[in-house]
Amino acid sequence: MGASARPAPQAKAAKPASRDAEATRLRILAAAELEFARKGLAGARVDTIAEESGANKGMIYYYFDNKEELYIAVLERVYAAMRQSERDLAFEHLPPLEAIRTLVEFKFDYFAQNPAAIRLLTGENLQDAQFLKRSERLQDLQHSLVETLDRILKAGASAGTIRSGVDPLQLYLSISGLSFFYFANAATLTTSFGRDLAAPDALAQRRAHVAEVILSYLRPVQPPEAP
Amino acid sequence: MGASARPAPQAKAAKPASRDAEATRLRILAAAELEFARKGLAGARVDTIAEESGANKGMIYYYFDNKEELYIAVLERVYAAMRQSERDLAFEHLPPLEAIRTLVEFKFDYFAQNPAAIRLLTGENLQDAQFLKRSERLQDLQHSLVETLDRILKAGASAGTIRSGVDPLQLYLSISGLSFFYFANAATLTTSFGRDLAAPDALAQRRAHVAEVILSYLRPVQPPEAP
Amino acid sequence: MGASARPAPQAKAAKPASRDAEATRLRILAAAELEFARKGLAGARVDTIAEESGANKGMIYYYFDNKEELYIAVLERVYAAMRQSERDLAFEHLPPLEAIRTLVEFKFDYFAQNPAAIRLLTGENLQDAQFLKRSERLQDLQHSLVETLDRILKAGASAGTIRSGVDPLQLYLSISGLSFFYFANAATLTTSFGRDLAAPDALAQRRAHVAEVILSYLRPVQPPEAP
Amino acid sequence: MGASARPAPQAKAAKPASRDAEATRLRILAAAELEFARKGLAGARVDTIAEESGANKGMIYYYFDNKEELYIAVLERVYAAMRQSERDLAFEHLPPLEAIRTLVEFKFDYFAQNPAAIRLLTGENLQDAQFLKRSERLQDLQHSLVETLDRILKAGASAGTIRSGVDPLQLYLSISGLSFFYFANAATLTTSFGRDLAAPDALAQRRAHVAEVILSYLRPVQPPEAP
DNA sequence: CATGAATGAGATTTCATTCAT
DNA sequence: TATGAATGAAATCTCATTCAT
Numbered sequence: 001m002g003a004s005a006r007p008a009p010q011a012k013a014a015k016p017a018s019r020d021a022e023a024t025r026l027r028i029l030a031a032a033e034l035e036f037a038r039k040g041l042a043g044a045r046v047d048t049i050a051e052e053s054g055a056n057k058g059m060i061y062y063y064f065d066n067k068e069e070l071y072i073a074v075l076e077r078v079y080a081a082m083r084q085s086e087r088d089l090a091f092e093h094l095p096p097l098e099a100i101r102t103l104v105e106f107k108f109d110y111f112a113q114n115p116a117a118i119r120l121l122t123g124e125n126l127q128d129a130q131f132l133k134r135s136e137r138l139q140d141l142q143h144s145l146v147e148t149l150d151r152i153l154k155a156g157a158s159a160g161t162i163r164s165g166v167d168p169l170q171l172y173l174s175i176s177g178l179s180f181f182y183f184a185n186a187a188t189l190t191t192s193f194g195r196d197l198a199a200p201d202a203l204a205q206r207r208a209h210v211a212e213v214i215l216s217y218l219r220p221v222q223p224p225e226a227p
Numbered sequence: 228m229g230a231s232a233r234p235a236p237q238a239k240a241a242k243p244a245s246r247d248a249e250a251t252r253l254r255i256l257a258a259a260e261l262e263f264a265r266k267g268l269a270g271a272r273v274d275t276i277a278e279e280s281g282a283n284k285g286m287i288y289y290y291f292d293n294k295e296e297l298y299i300a301v302l303e304r305v306y307a308a309m310r311q312s313e314r315d316l317a318f319e320h321l322p323p324l325e326a327i328r329t330l331v332e333f334k335f336d337y338f339a340q341n342p343a344a345i346r347l348l349t350g351e352n353l354q355d356a357q358f359l360k361r362s363e364r365l366q367d368l369q370h371s372l373v374e375t376l377d378r379i380l381k382a383g384a385s386a387g388t389i390r391s392g393v394d395p396l397q398l399y400l401s402i403s404g405l406s407f408f409y410f411a412n413a414a415t416l417t418t419s420f421g422r423d424l425a426a427p428d429a430l431a432q433r434r435a436h437v438a439e440v441i442l443s444y445l446r447p448v449q450p451p452e453a454p
Numbered sequence: 455m456g457a458s459a460r461p462a463p464q465a466k467a468a469k470p471a472s473r474d475a476e477a478t479r480l481r482i483l484a485a486a487e488l489e490f491a492r493k494g495l496a497g498a499r500v501d502t503i504a505e506e507s508g509a510n511k512g513m514i515y516y517y518f519d520n521k522e523e524l525y526i527a528v529l530e531r532v533y534a535a536m537r538q539s540e541r542d543l544a545f546e547h548l549p550p551l552e553a554i555r556t557l558v559e560f561k562f563d564y565f566a567q568n569p570a571a572i573r574l575l576t577g578e579n580l581q582d583a584q585f586l587k588r589s590e591r592l593q594d595l596q597h598s599l600v601e602t603l604d605r606i607l608k609a610g611a612s613a614g615t616i617r618s619g620v621d622p623l624q625l626y627l628s629i630s631g632l633s634f635f636y637f638a639n640a641a642t643l644t645t646s647f648g649r650d651l652a653a654p655d656a657l658a659q660r661r662a663h664v665a666e667v668i669l670s671y672l673r674p675v676q677p678p679e680a681p
Numbered sequence: 682m683g684a685s686a687r688p689a690p691q692a693k694a695a696k697p698a699s700r701d702a703e704a705t706r707l708r709i710l711a712a713a714e715l716e717f718a719r720k721g722l723a724g725a726r727v728d729t730i731a732e733e734s735g736a737n738k739g740m741i742y743y744y745f746d747n748k749e750e751l752y753i754a755v756l757e758r759v760y761a762a763m764r765q766s767e768r769d770l771a772f773e774h775l776p777p778l779e780a781i782r783t784l785v786e787f788k789f790d791y792f793a794q795n796p797a798a799i800r801l802l803t804g805e806n807l808q809d810a811q812f813l814k815r816s817e818r819l820q821d822l823q824h825s826l827v828e829t830l831d832r833i834l835k836a837g838a839s840a841g842t843i844r845s846g847v848d849p850l851q852l853y854l855s856i857s858g859l860s861f862f863y864f865a866n867a868a869t870l871t872t873s874f875g876r877d878l879a880a881p882d883a884l885a886q887r888r889a890h891v892a893e894v895i896l897s898y899l900r901p902v903q904p905p906e907a908p
Numbered sequence: 909c910a911t912g913a914a915t916g917a918g919a920t921t922t923c924a925t926t927c928a929t
Numbered sequence: 930t931a932t933g934a935a936t937g938a939a940a941t942c943t944c945a946t947t948c949a950t
Binding site for chain 1 (some may be wrong): 912913914
């Protein structure tokens with residue numbers, strides 16, 4: 001990653017041993033994220049993580065007491081990044097329907113671009129969120145989106161552009177679910193339907209569909225036509 | 228299944244270990260389904276399956292050459308059951324919107340009542356559907372629902388009760404996704420939101436919401452009001 | 455162990471794999487006793503125990519969950535054997551002084567012949583008896599000797615052959631200590647004094663000395679001579 | 682020792698890490714003594730010693746080539762201190778029985794106050810005194826007590842206050858053993874008897890008992906009473 | 909002298925699979 | 930068919946020691 005650009009003042013060798021604690025820690029975390037995402041907690045191999053990170057096993061245990069702690073550290077990083085990206089998404093100032101469309105598309109794109117996050121979340125659910133529950137840091141990373149959604153829904157209802165009575169949590173679950181499911185289950189769906197769901201046009205089609213489903217749902221209900 | 232036909236002529240000893248091959252096989256499969264659902268392929272323990280099934284490890288290897296074959300057998304059984312239940316659902320004769328509402332609710336209920344199926348599907352996706360791809364039997368268990376949906380959508384469009392132009396595959400993915408995501412991710416969602424998504428009233432609320440989202444989407448689009 | 459007597463119908467080989475659970479367990483225990491006695495809990499190697507016992511590491515973990523549990527099992531066996539041998543020593547019916555001389559010599563001989571017991575007890579003390587405290591079985595293996603000693607001391611005091619006022623616990627500690635110390639510290643003492651404390655005549659001399667020290671102590675105190 | 686003489690000329694920086702070589706060495710030795718006493722050679726951790734000493738692992742290897750050398754240095758220091766304290770005990774000029782009582786009480790008190798010495802000696806015996814044997818310095822630290830004892834016994838025998846024929850080595854072993862055993866085995870004894878052997882009154886009682894046992898033994902034997 | 913990151917050999921433990929009975 | 934003891938490869942983890950800074 002751009003390493004080729006720097007002429008590197010050390011003339012001798014490019015030893016992987018960096019003697020830079022933070023850098024090593026991050027290399028381990030990055031490798032671990034990939035490995036845990038690919039294989040899950042049980043299937044991941046510490047050896048592989050060591051190899052991929054350029055560190056050695058000893059270092060992994062030096063920085064992260066054991067495999068589970070390393071897994072938790074990875075989970076925390078992924079969660080934190082996801083929450084941060086949500087906070088970075090400034091959409092509340094948009095007109096209500098535009099704001100929600102923006103959120104829907106953001107969610108879709110985020111899942112599309114972060115397959116590791118999808119897999120880690122999925123894996124964590126398979127083990128009953130036991131590590132999410134255990135981590136104090138993760139407890140603090142609460143969703144703020146639902147509250148934001150609530151405000152937007154109320155604004156839309158007042159303006160008459162959004163039907164009233166929409167539960168923001170249900171809406172949030174539907175927004176997430178419509179995209180998450182698509183990516184999380186792409187492998188079996190692709191196999192079952194014999195169509196490549198990851199192809200660019202398939203993605204575009206799904207993205208549009210999801211937005212339409214959500215926006216249709218929010219449309220104010222038509223009064224029965226007067227005769 | 229078929230085991231009930233044999234009158235069991237062994238009059239002499241009543242060995243606690245059932246000398247009934249098919250029954251043993253089924254006990255193993257049932258225990259394996261639970262274990263694989265709980266822990267995934269990598270996390271599942273052959274020892275545990277032996278213990279839970281009341282059989283022993285030797286039997287497992289006798290009936291199913293190895294752990295992966297046993298896993299595939301479990302997967303096949305779960306898929307077959309799911310497809311069968313879909314075939315058993317006679318809904319095509321209903322009025323189009325009723326038919327779709329029935330399907331949506333059926334999917335929701337099926338996932339609600341078959342957590343093991345959810346987990347196995349999820350696990351299979353985490354390993355890129357590699358066993359689904361490998362199994363010939365599983366390839367035959369194709370979805371017929373999409374085709375049925377297509378017919379219903381067309382009928383609804385003709386009758387004017389369903390908007391035209393709805394892609395049956397996208398619709399199917401949305402129907403599945405809205406429910407599947409809820410159950411598959413219940414653990415992390417429950418933790419993140421501090422609300423028990425498995426509580427009876429939470430289930431009822433979600434079920435109604437999902438149906439409403441889908442049916443809102445299918446509503447024929449209002450023509451721009453005439454002046 | 456008498457195995458040579460059976461002509462063994464299996465003509466082929468004398469495989470060490472015995473398929474006899476109890477025998478294997480005992481072989482492991484015996485090998486572990488030696489290894490733990492020689493190296494202590496921390497210094498002992500599971501590999502060595504496996505090799506010496508003719509079993510393999512898997513078996514050790516099959517029978518004794520982990521190294522510590524194996525250590526505890528060894529400790530329990532050694533303690534139980536020691537307490538049993540004490541119960542087997544019928545000495546209470548002897549005249550009081552004879553009874554005590556018998557006990558002193560028995561203790562000396564037991565320690566002389568059971569170096570592993572000495573080392574295991576010593577090692578356990580080095581780790582603050584943490585496993586002795588943890589084991590329920592070991593808690594039940596209480597000394598009965600102190601009570602027996604108490605009865606003997608009282609009988610001797612009544613008969614005038616033993617001075618009155620002797621504390622049985624202190625006496626027991628002295629009887630044990632005079633012998634135990636000799637064997638437990640033989641290595642450093644031999645080195646410091648340049649004399650082989652394990653030589654037969656050295657043993658005989660110490661045995662006589664210990665008995666004499668204890669019996670001298672029990673002698674009734676002479677009344678001050680009347681003028 | 683002797684380090685106090687240097688006025689420390691480094692005026693500039695007050696690095697928290699003491700740039701005083703001898704002081705660092707001593708801090709390491711003190712921490713090592715504790716750790717080796719607590720865990721034995723095999724159980725001790727170089728990491729722990731580094732942490733406890735406030736130094737770091739590099740320093741340990743700088744001053745003491747490896748773990749074993751550090752252990753030997755600790756052992757030498759403990760032995761030297763023990764021998765020195767014995768030399769400091771001026772008791773030969775006392776009346777024979779008083780001299781011996783003094784020695785007995787001194788030994789008891791020394792063991793009571795130096796639990797690390799007890800544990801290191803014990804640990805060294807568990808490993809067959811291999812490091813004691815290996816160290817030249819330790820070979821020079823011979824007991825002189827036995828010779829002193831010999832002179833005292835002879836003086837007492839001449840004076841008629843001590844019975845004749847007492848072997849000074851056996852007596853020394855008994856004096857040491859009666860106290861050493863009590864402290865070395867306090868953990869298991871406390872557990873087995875359910876009494877706290879380290880409590881002040883328990884110590885006082887034991888101290889008096891040990892002295893009485895030894896002095897009883899030395900009492901001149903009564904001639905058979907004349908009729 | 910001092911630091912603490914890095915190494916690697918070797919330890920404990922796990923677990924799918926085999927096999928004698 | 931059934932049992933469960935046995936195996937061994939591979940996994941996790943530990944720790945004395947080295948070394949760049």
